[in-house]
Amino acid sequence: MGLSVISLIVTVVGAILGAFGILFGLYTYVKSKKYPGQITFVKEDCISLVDSIIRNLPNLNITYNEKSISDRVVLLKGYLVNTGKIDIKREMINNPIILSLPEGYRWLEVKQVSSSSGIVADIHILSDNDRNIEFKFELLKREEFIQFEALAEVPDINEENKDKTEKPPSTILEKAIAFDSRISDTGKIERLDLELGYYKRRKRLMRIPIYGAIIVAFLSAIFLIFVYIYATPCEIQYEFSDGNGRIITTRISPQKDGTIKVKGVNNDYSKMFTPKDFFSRNDMQPRIVTDKRIVIPVILMWPITLFYIFAFLLLPRKQRKISKILNR
16 A cells, blocks of 8 residues: 555544534534523432432332332432533423323332522422422522432333343333423523543543544654655656747656556646657756655644544533533
């Protein structure tokens, strides 16, 4: 494989990565302009009480409403955090925040654990639908939060699981919960796992492009060093008069039909010759020059690749911001 082919591959890969980075940056910018308000659900923990506590201590019994709890009861701990650029006021809320579960699930109890100073919140299970928890508040300023805990009972879906993989109740609940709301100038409620430190729905998308961009940047640097030190290609260029008293520099390319294409270097000269006619010219002067075209695409690729890396490294910024708000 020639150096020009390697250069082309590196350039194409870098351009693709760079394009994704630019598109992601534009998407983030447009989204922030469209929805300045943003509420984030931060999952602190999700515990299957029987699996996590009672199963390891057979003599321990946990009751709820004076009855022993089933192995399908799960404790969800989390926060609602205003991570947007504006305060969320009561008049902005058309429909309050609802934390819902599918058919077959139910909430048993919910309570507010703590909140930012001055927040008056009402968190309760709807009386006519025990699958929904409603969150009401008068004002949620920027970087303020509401911490809550909720107890849920989940069905046993392992019997319906086609791949027969046993799923703990906590995992079942995490996948089942959904948020719904209608608040002016505010996007959909995002989800963040405080333990993992990155968006769950983006964790696979984040790792591969970041590593890919870093690898491509590293390989292009090695390639540049190798080219400059050991393998900078050379070519033979030809100088001759174009018939108008001007000396031009050209390079040649053999064609499949047995002719030679002669194209000017930094000029618009272009003409076809037979090998005999071209090399029999008396005014032609060959010279050996270094071909720098091979490194130009790699050099141009670097700013794009670095932009892409920085764009994706900014993703965990919200996690760090939330950790600061919650003093974690």
